[in-house]
Amino acid sequence: MIKSKGADTMTVIKVAILGFGTVGEGVYRTIQSHAEELTAVLGKKVEVSAVLIKNTQKARNISEDVLVTTEFAEILRLPQLDIVVEAIVEREPPFSFLKKAIERGCHIITANKEMFAHHGEELLELAEENNVSVGYEATVAGGIPVIQTLRQLLNINRIKQVQGILNGTSNFILTEMREKKQSFEQALQLAQENGFAEADPTNDVEGFDAFYKTMILSRIAFGEEPNWHDVEREGITAITSEMIETAEKLGLKYKHIATISRTGDQIKATVRPALIGSEHPFYHVEGVQNAVSIQSDIVGEITLQGPGAGMFPTASAVIEDLVYVCKNNKPALRLRALTTN
Ligand SMILES: NC(=O)c1ccc[n+]([C@@H]2O[C@H](COP(=O)([O-])OP(=O)(O)OC[C@H]3O[C@@H](n4cnc5c(N)ncnc54)[C@H](OP(=O)(O)O)[C@@H]3O)[C@@H](O)[C@H]2O)c1
Known part of the structure; x- marks a missing residue:
């Protein structure tokens, strides 16, 4: 050089x-x-x-x-x-x-x-x-070094799928609703009091923030993004305490999950709540934590977990x-x- x-x-x-x-x-x-x-x-x-x-x-x-x-x-x-x-x-x-x-x-x-x-x-x-x-x-x-990790993996591994809990506010609200039996409104208020959610929480709870991050991840993992209009984006506002309680009785948890995968030439992405069981790597990701799970052909599945926001x-x-x-x-x-x- x-x-x-x-x-x-x-x-x-x-x-x-x-x-x-x-x-x-x-x-x-x-x-x-x-x-x-x-x-x-x-x-x-x-x-x-x-x-x-x-x-x-x-x-x-x-x-x-x-x-x-x-x-x-x-x-x-x-x-x-x-x-x-x-x-x-x-x-x-x-x-x-x-x-x-x-x-x-x-x-x-x-x-x-x-x-x-x-x-x-x-x-x-x-x-x-x-x-x-x-x-x-x-x-x-x-703080999770997901982009640098993907950059390294991209050298030889072929990435098949990336999943993430990418919005700490949504994860915090879902965790509070399940663990403390709070309503969505109570959990959101607590998130705002703790400085985890903005005064206007739309970007977080309607899934826009996770959507933006998903598009950035798609570009780094697959070199391109799906058409934004084809991405199913749903936030957590439709999830009720009753739904969470019923899921819990079945050993399941609601998590807000972004998924990006490639089939042939097609990149598909969804950003929405999902019910997951204890076998899923995100089952124990609670509170404001974020996590990203990468599936690729040589190494298999890698999951990174850590603080998704905050000053330091x-x-x-x-x-x-x-x-x-x-x-x-x-x-x-x-x-x-x-x-x-
Ligand atoms: N907070 C997190 O944990 C986190 C995590 C990852 C990414 N981010 C992203 O990082 C960015 C900053 O987030 P933040 O939480 O630090 O926001 P913040 O606390 O609201 O701070 C925003 C800063 O930007 C300044 N600012 C706003 N408009 C400006 C303008 N037109 N010209 C010059 N300065 C301007 C504000 O200036 P004044 O101080 O003078 O008002 C303020 O210092 C956002 O894009 C956010 O999405 C945040």
């Missing part, structure tokens, strides 16, 4: 974080707390140069050396910028910000599944053209991506970063 002269001489990797909510702050704090490990693995210091926010009135614990701004253009004008981490909500402006970051020659990392499900392909193509990398581990199953589990996925994009170093990175301006 031809490396730019700049790449060899640069001793600091400069990062901008877009958004300083649960995920953005988690990434910032993890870069500080794991500075030694990052330097040891990358051979370079990782420094947060800038943070993009929206509300200037909120108090934040950010070092004075860091540029804190509401203007993305200011971040793009920094003399050195290597990686842009995006942890904002909704599709826009994050998509436009990331396109500009790629064109600036930066690697990008995102936690934003809604944006990435809609625009991931375009970002990956643009990154390819600009010789930079895209990390999106945090878009699916929070999600920051873990972003930081591992940071190492991935740096090690997957494309030659244009530093050259562009140095010559812009």
